[in-house]
Amino acid sequence: MAGLKDDFRVFDLRREDLAYESPNQRWGEISHQYFFVGFERLEENERPDKDEKSKASFRMFDMLDKLYLNQATSDGQEFRRPKTKFRDSQPIHSEQLEKKWKDALVKAISDKEKALSYLSENYRKVVRKHPQVEMLTLCFYLPFDKGEKMLNIRRKKDDSRFRLQLAELERRFTLMRKRIIADPLYKAACGYSRVILINARFEPFYLVNFFFKKHPDSRIDSLVSLDIYRKWVQSGKKENKSGEQVGYYCFKDASRPHVPEDSGLFIRRPDRVIDVGQISDPILFVLSEERKFENNRKDYLAFFRLQAQIYNVIPGARTLTCSDDFTYINAAEKKRRKAKKEDLKKKSKTALPVTETSAAPGNDLYDKKGSPELAYLFDEINDELPSNFEEHIFGILKEDKP
DSSP states (O other): OOOOOGGGGHHHHOOGGGGSSOOOOHHHHTTTTTTOEEEOOOOOOGGGOOOOTOOOOOOEEEEEHHHHHHHHHHSSOOOOOOOOOGGGGGGGGGGGHHHHHHHHHHHHHHHHHHHHHHHHHHHHHHHHSSEEEEEEEEEEEEETTTSSSSSHHHHHHHSSSHHHHHHHEEEHHHHHHHHHHHHHHGGEEEEEEEEEEEESSSEEEEEEEEEOOOSSSSSOOHHHHHHHHHHHTTTGGGGGGGGGEEEOOOTTSSOOOOOOOOOEEEEEEETTOOSSSSSSSSSHHHOOOOOOBBSSHHHHHHHHHHHHHOOOOTTTSEEEEEEEOOOOOOOHHHHHHHHHHHHHHHHHHSOOOOOTTTTSSTTHHHHHHTTTTHHHHHHHHHSSTTTTTTHHHHHSSSSOOO
């Protein structure tokens, strides 16, 4: 499979690209496959409100718009106001782009490559534990605010509303996840990966790849995708139930749910995941030939690539999370974990508190390897750590020098 940077040869971002003539491409050939969102930090006097919960920190923008405008005004006529609605029909002239915008594009592509690596590696980790795995992918959206006009949403490109939506998505996903692991229907579940994505209206949504252990004779039933949808709806507000939307990406030969007319669950083609509203000519996209995705390992990895193509880093947010130990937990196991947690709390109260004095060299908590309190506490803490703990601290802890 070709790397993501191979799709950007027209920009001459790598020295090896200079060995070949640049392809003739229009901006639409890039924007129909990728979506780039930039975050520009706001100055204090630019922030629109003082509410700490929704205080804006960044201005959001379509990065390809910025690159196109930079190209269109490269002749020194900055007063010119080219219309971005014509962008996709215009040819790309990379030699007219400033270095800072090329560097920004390289960084954004690199972020997408890291996301692809993260999703692929997590899937391989699940497969190492459970060789036969079937994947269900769903997108979860917040209901549209009927009281806010679409025009106002498009104009408001600071991240104040965006941050509130992120918090609501996290609250609802946490609640849905708890309901899933409390339901015996999900005994076959064995992991997931979750990506925060952004649509063309600069609204966040969740894409989640759920992994299930395959049965030798049966597919995962369509009841599962319907049940996940219902659990998502239950996590929301009652007054917004009519506006709920969940997208289910159905692979070829996967079990296809029967969706009632009044349902907010929509069946989508996997090759359409790259359309987050940025495509300027949706009719052309609809008429394009469908790329069939088989329900197998090879096409799961290809599907991760499409997800990465619309992925963007969000300042201050964990946009990628995963688990290779996501499954039903029965009452006995819950009781055992709760008792273990309570026992840890009791032990921690009796342990010597770590203060400036107690943490000084020569103190038991500082340098005595045989400390029974430390041995017990660290054993208990390790038991409670998530299986993917190393991913949470990757890049934070420094390696010891030899």
